[in-house]
Amino acid sequence: MKLWPVRMLTGAIIALAIGYLLQPIWIAALLCVLFYLLLEPLVSTLQAAGARKDLAIAIALLPPLVGLVYGAMHLIDSARDYLPQLGQDLEKLQLGISKTLAEIDNHLAIVMDVRLSLAEQVASLELDLRGAARAERLLASTSWLANLLLNLALVPPLAWFLLRDYRSWRDRALSLLPNSQFELGWLMYHRVCARLQAYLRGLVLQALILSAITAIGFQIIGLPSPVLLGVLTGVAGLVPYLGPLLAMLAPVLMMVAGPGLDPGTLMEIVLVLAVGFGFDNAVVIPFLLAGSVNLHPAVAMLAVVIAGHVGGITGMVLVIPLLGMLRIISETTWRGLQSSG
Amino acid sequence: MLSPQRHLWLNPFRRKDPESATREAWRNTPLLMDIPAPVCHKLVERTHLRHYQPGEYLFREGEAGVSAAVIISGKIAIESGDHRIAELGPGDFFGEAALLQDAPRSASAIAEEEATVSFLVRFQLEEFVRHRPGAGLEIMTNLARLLVARLHRGNRSEAIDE
Numbered sequence: 001m002k003l004w005p006v007r008m009l010t011g012a013i014i015a016l017a018i019g020y021l022l023q024p025i026w027i028a029a030l031l032c033v034l035f036y037l038l039l040e041p042l043v044s045t046l047q048a049a050g051a052r053k054d055l056a057i058a059i060a061l062l063p064p065l066v067g068l069v070y071g072a073m074h075l076i077d078s079a080r081d082y083l084p085q086l087g088q089d090l091e092k093l094q095l096g097i098s099k100t101l102a103e104i105d106n107h108l109a110i111v112m113d114v115r116l117s118l119a120e121q122v123a124s125l126e127l128d129l130r131g132a133a134r135a136e137r138l139l140a141s142t143s144w145l146a147n148l149l150l151n152l153a154l155v156p157p158l159a160w161f162l163l164r165d166y167r168s169w170r171d172r173a174l175s176l177l178p179n180s181q182f183e184l185g186w187l188m189y190h191r192v193c194a195r196l197q198a199y200l201r202g203l204v205l206q207a208l209i210l211s212a213i214t215a216i217g218f219q220i221i222g223l224p225s226p227v228l229l230g231v232l233t234g235v236a237g238l239v240p241y242l243g244p245l246l247a248m249l250a251p252v253l254m255m256v257a258g259p260g261l262d263p264g265t266l267m268e269i270v271l272v273l274a275v276g277f278g279f280d281n282a283v284v285i286p287f288l289l290a291g292s293v294n295l296h297p298a299v300a301m302l303a304v305v306i307a308g309h310v311g312g313i314t315g316m317v318l319v320i321p322l323l324g325m326l327r328i329i330s331e332t333t334w335r336g337l338q339s340s341g
Numbered sequence: 342m343l344s345p346q347r348h349l350w351l352n353p354f355r356r357k358d359p360e361s362a363t364r365e366a367w368r369n370t371p372l373l374m375d376i377p378a379p380v381c382h383k384l385v386e387r388t389h390l391r392h393y394q395p396g397e398y399l400f401r402e403g404e405a406g407v408s409a410a411v412i413i414s415g416k417i418a419i420e421s422g423d424h425r426i427a428e429l430g431p432g433d434f435f436g437e438a439a440l441l442q443d444a445p446r447s448a449s450a451i452a453e454e455e456a457t458v459s460f461l462v463r464f465q466l467e468e469f470v471r472h473r474p475g476a477g478l479e480i481m482t483n484l485a486r487l488l489v490a491r492l493h494r495g496n497r498s499e500a501i502d503e
Contacts, residue, residue: 044468044471044472047472048471048472048473048474167468171387171389171465175389179391179393179397179398179399180398182389182391182460183400183404183405183406183407183408183462184404184405186407186408186462186464187405187407187443189464190407190464335405
């Protein structure tokens with residue numbers, strides 16, 4: 001009887017169980033892994049320069065942690081200031097959406113003689129945005145905020161231990177492999193890590209570049225909070241294929257809720273996003289991400305849609321590297337099985 | 342100068358510490374020749390001790406190799422196809438080509454009797470070299486010397502065969 005399918009199945013079940021147990025702290029776990037992948041080369045360089053391991057980790061961790069603490073404080077301040085006026089803003093947003101849809105209806109009727117009655121159709125859906133801001137929902141969102149803060153508080157110690165002890169944990173885990181799979185396990189681990197590291201570093205750089213370009217663009221066309229909108233666009237850009245559409249949401253909603261959205265501003269927003277995503281697709285992706293995962297576009301598209309349905313935005317961002325990882329594991333296992341007869 | 346009665350103080354029942362045996366075996370390999378003892382110990386801490394039953398394969402010809410090995414105890418046969426190329430014993434170092442590249446193994450290694458073997462994985466050696474570039478350079482130079490010596494020996498034996 002062949003044991004490897006049983007072992008692979010056991011491994012998959014253990015991975016799923018660990019994933020399920022880590023569910024409440026997935027943000028902290030994800031951030032720690034990201035910190036590890038981004039900071040580990042820096043820690044190695046500092047160690048090679050003669051710094052002790054603990055000192056090298058402290059030097060590498062300090063700047064991103066200060067940034068994280070600053071971000072969390074800013075988030076709390078903004079939430080405290082903004083929550084009392086959330087209801088009014090949502091009502092304003094609802095009115096803005098109705099007004100914009102009515103304008104689009106009129107425009108279509110005049111230019112193309114088409115009557116879609118978008119405003120009436122949306123009104124018939126009985127969208128009650130103000131209802132979304134009721135006390136119990138606000139309380140639910142407050143507990144979500146508390147969970148987020150708990151996750152953020154877990155990041156520094158977890159990232160520290162991961163940077164300090166990850167290698168010894170890895171060595172112990174890989175030494176559990178049976179003799180026949182010892183070298184194959186190491187090879188697989190190395191290939192997966194190298195690809196994943198390259199992909200995640202590429203993603204972070206991609207988000208930073210897209211954020212910078214679109215923030216400058218939003219500043220030029222005079223949108224409110226251009227930096228925030230740029231950051232949101234950078235994050236939306238991480239979602240493969242659907243990124244540009246998601247990136248439209250924040251600036252459009254902000255304009256609808258605020259000064260109102262006219263066709264000229266909409267075109268300007270589209271232009272800024274087109275420049276940002278155009279540069280992303282023409283320069284950033286071919287140089288930073290091409291070949292790092294190597295999946296067929298059709299497979300990637302389907303996977304993104306399914307992952308979005310199952311795991312939301314996080315699922316959409318993570319599904320491509322996870323699929324790439326699975327591909328390397330299966331290829332290496334298959335080659336190993338073939339060569340060992 | 343040690344006293345002639347030193348043998349009276351030796352404990353004949355004391356078992357040799359497997360870690361020190363591994364350290365000693367690695368220090369005597371051509372890879373770690375002239376490398377300071379503390380650096381050797383740091384590298385040997387990263388090696389993996391594995392136990393094999395008689396007839397068990399350490400690796401097979403054609404498989405992707407990622408580690409070099411030192412025999413701590415037991416006997417290992419090296420075979421290519423149906424031919425036995427060599428028989429190795431405690432202290433012998435082999436598989437060093439895998440420390441440099443992803444090439445397939447050129448021969449199989451099989452335990453002839455119960456054996457303990459210590460493996461150094463290429464990726465861990467690379468990490469070590471990144472952390473200690475000075476010692477790393479010496480280790481990589483030793484590795485290059487070893488491979489060149491094996492290449493010369495191979496060329497000489499081919500010339501004799503012809």
